[in-house]
Amino acid sequence: MSATDGPLLEVAGLEKTLGTQRVLRGVDFTVNRGEVLAIIGASGSGKSTLLRCLNLLIRPDNGRILWQGREVGWVQNGGKRMPARERDLLGYRTQISMVFQSFNLFPHMTALQNVMEAPVMVMKRPRDEVRAEAEALLEKVRLSHRAGAYPHQMSGGEQQRVAIARALAMRPEALLFDEVTSALDPELKGEVLSVMRDLASEGMTMVSVSHEMGFVRNVADRVVFMHKGRVCEAGDPKDVLANPSTAELQAFVRSVTD
Amino acid sequence: MDVLATQMPRFLQAIWLTIWLFALIATVSTLLGLVLALFVNGPRGRRALSVYTWIFRGLPELVVLLFCFLALPRIGIDLGAIGSAFLAFVLIGTAFHAEIFRAGLAAIDPRLIETSRSLGMGRMLMLRRVIIPQLARISVTPWATFLAGNVKMLSLASAVSVGEVMMVTRQSLAISSDPMTLILFAGAVYAAMASVVMVAELLLSGLMRRRYGPINGGMT
Numbered sequence: 152m153s154a155t156d157g158p159l160l161e162v163a164g165l166e167k168t169l170g171t172q173r174v175l176r177g178v179d180f181t182v183n184r185g186e187v188l189a190i191i192g193a194s195g196s197g198k199s200t201l202l203r204c205l206n207l208l209i210r211p212d213n214g215r216i217l218w219q220g221r222e223v224g225w226v227q228n229g230g231k232r233m234p235a236r237e238r239d240l241l242g243y244r245t246q247i248s249m250v251f252q253s254f255n256l257f258p259h260m261t262a263l264q265n266v267m268e269a270p271v272m273v274m275k276r277p278r279d280e281v282r283a284e285a286e287a288l289l290e291k292v293r294l295s296h297r298a299g300a301y302p303h304q305m306s307g308g309e310q311q312r313v314a315i316a317r318a319l320a321m322r323p324e325a326l327l328f329d330e331v332t333s334a335l336d337p338e339l340k341g342e343v344l345s346v347m348r349d350l351a352s353e354g355m356t357m358v359s360v361s362h363e364m365g366f367v368r369n370v371a372d373r374v375v376f377m378h379k380g381r382v383c384e385a386g387d388p389k390d391v392l393a394n395p396s397t398a399e400l401q402a403f404v405r406s407v408t409d
Numbered sequence: 410m411d412v413l414a415t416q417m418p419r420f421l422q423a424i425w426l427t428i429w430l431f432a433l434i435a436t437v438s439t440l441l442g443l444v445l446a447l448f449v450n451g452p453r454g455r456r457a458l459s460v461y462t463w464i465f466r467g468l469p470e471l472v473v474l475l476f477c478f479l480a481l482p483r484i485g486i487d488l489g490a491i492g493s494a495f496l497a498f499v500l501i502g503t504a505f506h507a508e509i510f511r512a513g514l515a516a517i518d519p520r521l522i523e524t525s526r527s528l529g530m531g532r533m534l535m536l537r538r539v540i541i542p543q544l545a546r547i548s549v550t551p552w553a554t555f556l557a558g559n560v561k562m563l564s565l566a567s568a569v570s571v572g573e574v575m576m577v578t579r580q581s582l583a584i585s586s587d588p589m590t591l592i593l594f595a596g597a598v599y600a601a602m603a604s605v606v607m608v609a610e611l612l613l614s615g616l617m618r619r620r621y622g623p624i625n626g627g628m629t
Contacts, residue, residue, distance in 0.1 A: 208526055238531055245529040255524040259542045259621045269528040272538055303622020321528070 157220050159184045159325060159356055160205065160247075165214035167200055174200045175211065176380035182325065185354040189367040189388065192377030193403055198360040201377065202329050205358065206247045207240045218243065219324075245273060248318040249327040252334050254310040256302040262289060262313045263298040266320045274321065281320070288316040292346050308339030312346055319350075326350070328359035364407055368392055376400050412585035413594055419577050424598055427573040430491065431563055431602065434498045435556050441499070442506025446514060447536065458507060465504035470562050473497045478569040494566040498559070505555050513548035514540070518625040546617055546624050553610030557603040564599060574598050 158181035167175040174197045182188050190198050203209040205216065207224050216223050223243050226235045248269075256265050266285040270276045289295050292312035302310055311331055318326055328347070332340040344366055351357060351370050361367055367374055367388050374388040378399045384391055395401045413420070449458045465473065477500075478493035488496055517540060525535040567576035578595040582588050 206527060208523055237526075241529040241531055244527055249524075249527040251520065251524060251527075253520060255520045257521065257524075257539060257542075258625065259546070268538065269530070272534055273529045301621055317528075 158182060158217075159186075159219060160358075161215075161217040161220075162205070163215045163217075165201070165204055165211045165216070167197075167204060167209065167211050169200065174380055175204070175214075177214070178377075178380070178382055180375055180382060180385060182356060182358055184324075184356055186373065187351045187357045187359065187371045189371035189374045190358065190360045190377060191362070191364075191367060191374060191403070192383075193406075196377040197380040198377050199329055202249070202327050202358065202360050205327060206244050206249055208244075208249070210234055218247070241273070245269065245321045246323050247325045247327060248321050248323040249329065250311070250314050250318050250331050252330040254302070254307065254314045254334070256310055256313055256317070258302050261299050261301055262294060262305070262309075262316075265302070265313055266317045269317070270320050270322075285316070285320055288319050289313070291319075291349075292316045293342075306339060307335045308342045311335065311339075311343045315343070315346055315350075325356040325358065328357060328361070330360050330362065332361070332363055362407065364392070376403065378403075412581050412587065413590055416577065416581045419572075419581075420574065420594075420598075423572055423574045423577040426571075427563055427598075428602065430495065430566075430571075430573065431560055434495060434502055434563075435559065438499045438502030439506050439552070441503040442508075443510050445503065445507040446510035447540075462504040462508050465501050466508065468501075470497070470501055470565050471568060473501055474565055474569055490566075490569050490571045493569055494563075494571045498562065498566075501562075502555075502559060506552065509548055509551045509555060510544060512551070513544045516547050516625075517543045521625070543625070546614075546621065549610060549614050549617070553606055553613075557606040557610075560603045560606065561599050564595075 160182040162181070163179050165175050165178040166173075178197070178201055180188070190201065192198050200209060204211045207216070210224060215225075224235055224240065225232050226239070227233075256262075257268065260268065263282070263285055266288055267278070267281050270281040270284070271278050286295065286298065289298050292315055294309060294312055294316070297305060297309055297313075300309075302313075305313070315326075315331075331347075332343050335343065340363070344363060347357070347359070347366070348370055359366075359371070371388050373386065374391055375382050376384040376391065376395075376397075376399075378397075384395065384397055384400050391400070392404055395404055445458055449455060474494060474497040477488065477497040478490065481488065481493070481496075521539055521543065522535065525539045530538065563573060564575035566573050567579060570576065574595055578591055581591050585591055
């Protein structure tokens with residue numbers, strides 16, 4: 152299987168225990184290039200932990216993560232399978248960047264500086280080139296007029312759009328979204344979701360943990376329903392959400408539509 | 410009044426000595442405290458650091474000072490008056506600053522660390538670009554509060570014959586019929602130096618608040 156033909160990201164048998172809690176109990180799925188995958192599930196079903204395992208912010212206890220056909224997070228050391236060192240994961244993380252529920256902009260940097268930070272400091276790209284690209288990204292998320300604003304001067308919706316621009320500035324192959332609209336007032340969710348829709352239509356590969364059923368139904372190519380640390384159901388969101396086959400998903404769909 | 414006037418050249422010299430000694434002690438102990446707080450890791454290192462800060466935060470400053478001035482020469486380390494005062498106050502200051510910065514580090518929003526990791530930042534880059542700027546915001550007030558107190562602590566150095574302000578004051582008192590003026594003057598000098606530190610802290614933290622918003626970006 153060559154790097155370009157197979158799935159971009161493949162996860163097999165992922166397990167993670169946090170404290171005494173078995174958060175992930177063997178998760179399998181694949182993400183193809185250009186695909187939008189939505190992960191849904193009740194609170195505590197392991198969605199956010201799963202997302203953090205994908206870019207190895209959290210190291211899974213067991214299982215495999217294949218990125219473009221190659222395993223990440225583990226190295227062969229004298230015939231033994233060893234966890235990779237943090238510094239060997241940094242390059243991988245720049246290819247699969249993440250947007251967080253609470254935006255997490257650097258409070259001591261302006262919107263533009265936040266977007267420029269990783270390309271300049273981590274990837275060592277020339278500052279002038281990065282500045283032009285960062286300005287274009289802010290324009291793309293419709294925030295050119297806020298380039299010089301500090302995070303505390305912006306609304307939540309604006310901060311989250313800056314965070315998306317910051318994630319895009321690393322020119323990633325895929326984006327991870329962790330409930331990115333959950334902390335926003337209803338009238339601010341729309342502006343963030345519309346940016347995400349634009350990205351999806353441009354062919355960006357996205358994995359999104361989301362409670363926005365409209366987004367899941369209309370934008371996602373595939374949905375994965377998590378229940379108690381396992382993938383309980385998966386498929387085309389229009390089918391799966393309309394005709395859930397398991398009692399768990401039926402209950403979940405009822406609870407979010409009520 | 411007469412004694413204050415005739416002793417003024419010595420007072421000015423003493424004030425100058427006090428200022429640069431304070432600046433030097435503050436700089437060195439801040440840097441050492443920062444390095445200890447940032448780089449002493451692991452349970453054994455942490456425990457050793459705790460023992461050190463416990464001892465030097467607990468001992469009276471005068472005891473440390475006299476130890477450096479009187480006891481160290483017995484084992485062949487004679488630093489002189491100013492050297493002993495410098496060592497004593499750096500030992501004490503570093504202990505306080507290490508604790509101040511350690512508490513500050515613990516107060517940094519862990520989500521900013523997680524975000525830095527997700528952006529591919531290594532440890533040193535994260536320290537420089539994210540952690541130290543946040544630490545500066547969180548720790549500036551306790552740091553300056555300790556330093557303002559530290560200015561007054563320097564008056565203890567007169568006990569080991571360092572020619573700082575209190576030393577000259579005590580010598581002048583011996584030949585003066587107007588102790589009140591001398592004592593008030595010495596008090597004013599220390600209070601003025603402490604006030605400079607306090608006002609600088611107010612201005613600095615106010616500036617940062619206006620510019621960068623609440624600490625940790627007000628994230629909830």
